[in-house]
Amino acid sequence: MSPEALAEVIAQTITELVESGKAGSLAQEAIPEAASINVARPKDRSHGDWATNVAMQLARKAGVQPRQLANALAEGLQSAQGISSVEVAGPGFINIVLDSASAAAVVDTVLEQGDAFGHNDHLGGHTLNLEFVSANPTGPIHIGGTRWAAVGDSMARILQANGAEVVREYYFNDHGEQIDRFAKSLVAAAHHEQVPADGYKGAYIDEIAARVIDEAKADGVDALALPRVRDEQGDEGASEQREEFRKRAVPMMFAEIQDSMKEFRVDFDVWFHENSLYESGEVERAINELREQGDIFEKDGATWFASTKYGDDKDRVIIKSDGHAAYIAGDIAYYLNKRRRADHPCDVAIYMLGADHHGYIGRMMAVCAAFGDTPEVNMQILIGQMVNVMKDGKAVRMSKRAGNVVTIDDLLEAIGVDASRYSLARTDYHQSVDIDLNLLASHTNENPVYYVQYAHARSCNVDRNAEQAGIRIADADLSLLDTPADGEVLAALAMYPNVLQMAGDHRAPHRIAHYLEDLASAYHKWYNAERVVPMELTDPESRLKGEERDALSVAKNPETPRAAARLKLNDAVQHVIAGGLKLLGVSAPDKM
Template identity: 55%
Template sequence: MTPEELSAAIATCLQEAADAGELTVPAEALPKELRVERPKSREHGDWATNIALQLAKPAGMAPRRIAEVLQGRLAEIPGVSKVDVAGPGFLNITVDAAAAGELAKAIIESGAAYGTNRGMAGTRINLEFVSANPTGPIHLGGTRWAAVGDSLARIFQTQGADVTREYYFNDHGNQIDRFARSLLASAKGEPAPEDGYGGAYIEDIAKEVTAGCPGILEAEDPQEEFRARGVALMFASIRESLHEFGVDFDVYFHENSLFEDGAVEKLLEQLKASGNLYAKDGAWWLNSTDYGDDKDRVVIKSDGHAAYIAGDIAYFKNKRDRGFDLCIYMLGADHHGYVARLKAAAAAMGDDANRVEVLIGQMVNLVKDGVPLRMSKRAGTVVTMEDLVEIVGTDAARYSLARFSSDSNIDIDLDVLTKRSNENPVFYVQYAHARTRAVGRNAAAAGVERTAFDASALSHATESELLAVLGQYPGVLTQAAAFREPHRVARHLEVIAGAYHRWYDACRVTPMGEEPITDVNRTRLWLNDAVGQVLANGLSLLGVSAPERM
């Protein structure tokens, strides 16, 4: 019995109890879908639901009384062996071995779709992440967002959401000017400007620009030439690095376009007309404190130039005009102020501030031999995506960055990530998948096939544990999407891998020696392959390969 089947059965029991007059719940309060979860202790059953507590207020009944009404009806469902009422009204449900074992077959039949649902269907999400300035290689913070953002997009899609991955291309402002001056200085053989950029990559790009345009230093405005050509080359390098990291974007949005097509000017006039911009000290200010910000923000500076927030507001409006219901910004640790600022800007435009979400990612440190790595061979100042991938590979890099909550600082021990042992979490999960494939090959060689299936044969304690954690997987995906936390998927894959390794040690798929092949062997092969399917599904969401052999 899958969680979905049990949830549907409980919903049916509720409706039948209401129709029979046993519960006085208004029709609109009856849930069409409800969640069942694994209790913390298996002594409390296989599944639990708090639906009785949720319905107490609309029903005008004590939650325990609602639970007791449902208890009698649930106990009659085929496959349910026991229903207990606990505490103020929790329902703990135990299913028989056969009902639990059916999950193995259901997973195989669902394949790559196992764990997915349509809970977010109809929601259009614009997910903006990385958006590193095209003035240098992607550093570790951007690399973390590449891993987390792409995984989150994939998880949203498992819930039926329509997701657009977007990269905000910062090609407007002072940092681009500093980048161009740095390239020009390198081409002339001069040291980098005091506020410029250093590192071997500046020299490489300057040489590439000069090779492609030999007379560039004699041009009327060589700095502008280096700006245009250098930014194009740097951004092409960034896109290639991301692609090799398994991250591709649907939209590359150019910040400069907001200024070139007059979107910023038009928006500012709109805000002035709405009364949400006011003049003070020769500048124009957004009354963002009226909408929850800690201070009003300068939108047009006293010199007449637009402040950075002007582009941010115009960019949000552009996203909404493109039809996105939810705009999620994944920003670095130094952007905490943007949370209230962007929500206030949305509200000032008459939009719903809840259509803006800002996720803040914290710092990443690489540690080798107990010492933090600080310098890059290429960038000179910070460790980059290429540095991390070169040391541990894409799989380990993506997995290690996605398995931690993004709002926490993390130290990644490179010595652990390069080990081929259970101490290395990505190896631990990938090895479990590879082991399921090895078991499958051995079974085929021994003549064991997935023909007969006897769910009641999966009665060993390790099989009950394994089925339990496989059954939790769809709920983990739902929670990962709801809380914007891909690390929940990684951590649960490690739980599944642990349960699988324990089962592997206790239960054989292939018979020993001359023992005959039985339905127990065949049914265990279904379970083995179900584990492989779920591990492959989960690793795919993290952008990590599921190897056949290791």
């Protein structure tokens, strides 16, 4: 019985107590929904399989002491099918022990559903637009963007497992000053000049500049011979040459970013170009819509959005006095595009942004409210913190290609896709994280991704050994999964559906990783304590007497129904680990 199923039993028992007048003055409308009843694993396993504090929560509404209500509830639960015993403890906690067959029922459920165990439809009917990474096309993806790639793609998979339709979206910032600086940097590198102080640096700039020259030459164009404009200070101005480098280099960086994402196992449904918002007139139309509802005003030669009407700390310039659009102009049009586009308009627009964008939240929520939507509901902004890459106890800062940063390609070269994705997704993105390259390259239990993957590989090896020994799951008697080690694994399996739902609701992929590590820990301990394939007792063990020898015999030399039951338990763990790793975009090897 899962904790969710047990919560249903508890809710039904409360209903029966109210109907029979045994729940004090508790009213029918005060009976909690099963989903709101807390059913947790006791820290002290001797207290039972599961515990609930629901009597303490309802006692005041019932007008009775918590223990009085708990005793009545315990008496009702005692007769419920699948419950072996119930005990009231402390001020009103209810500790519940399931019978072994009921506890083990989760095994059959897992085997029936396979890797999809725990998937649900509670977010069904909702379309979520998930925008993540969204780096400028001016260089390789750095380690911060790499974290968002791992977290964002895992989050999308988890939301889909909870029934949502998810649109994965990459937003190319290909309009504005950063693209001009990129083109200036390339022109300078092509002429072997010093890159502008505000430009982009690194060996990749020289590489891209050389590729532009070669590509243009192949098309019959001498890029370096095209007219070039320099002002009195020597700064690069708009010219045919700068435009030639821009129009060829930006697609090259697009292609590099797309290749990096593919190698990182991240697929996007939409590659959205900021520049399209201006070319299509969407920016102008969005501003006019705000103007018509009285949210636009002119001051000091600029056009302003009256965002303070919607909770922002100050009004925002959207068209500067020089006629150029501020960044927020595109942001306004982009939000409307997500909500109103013809294909898969979203109910919820989720933006995943870096730590330097915290001040961005207020103005964007004002945009949301200005168009009649609900901030934090229709628009959600997630802020991720910094990533530090460590090796030999020291920070790794230099990239051979990109200068004073670490890129996605650097990380993949050092530790591979599995370790990279897992390590970046397993930490709450609200917190900064240190990535230890030495640890993640090691094959030790201290390496979390190895620890989880090894549990899966170990379970596959158990299958191979069981097949050779002729053990078949058809011979299983799940009621024989009655040892403490069996119970720990069964409880861990039963908790997975709730973990998956919470990971989706709280936008928290790290909960899946932490769960997998807990399940792997329970499994490794179970593997060391119990046997699926019978093993002959050794001579020293044969000197054990009575109960000690009987217990050891059950563990290491189980009868056929018990061995087959353990094989089913082994396979259930295998499915859940494989399914959880898949949600994180990490492979589940059958050998290591």
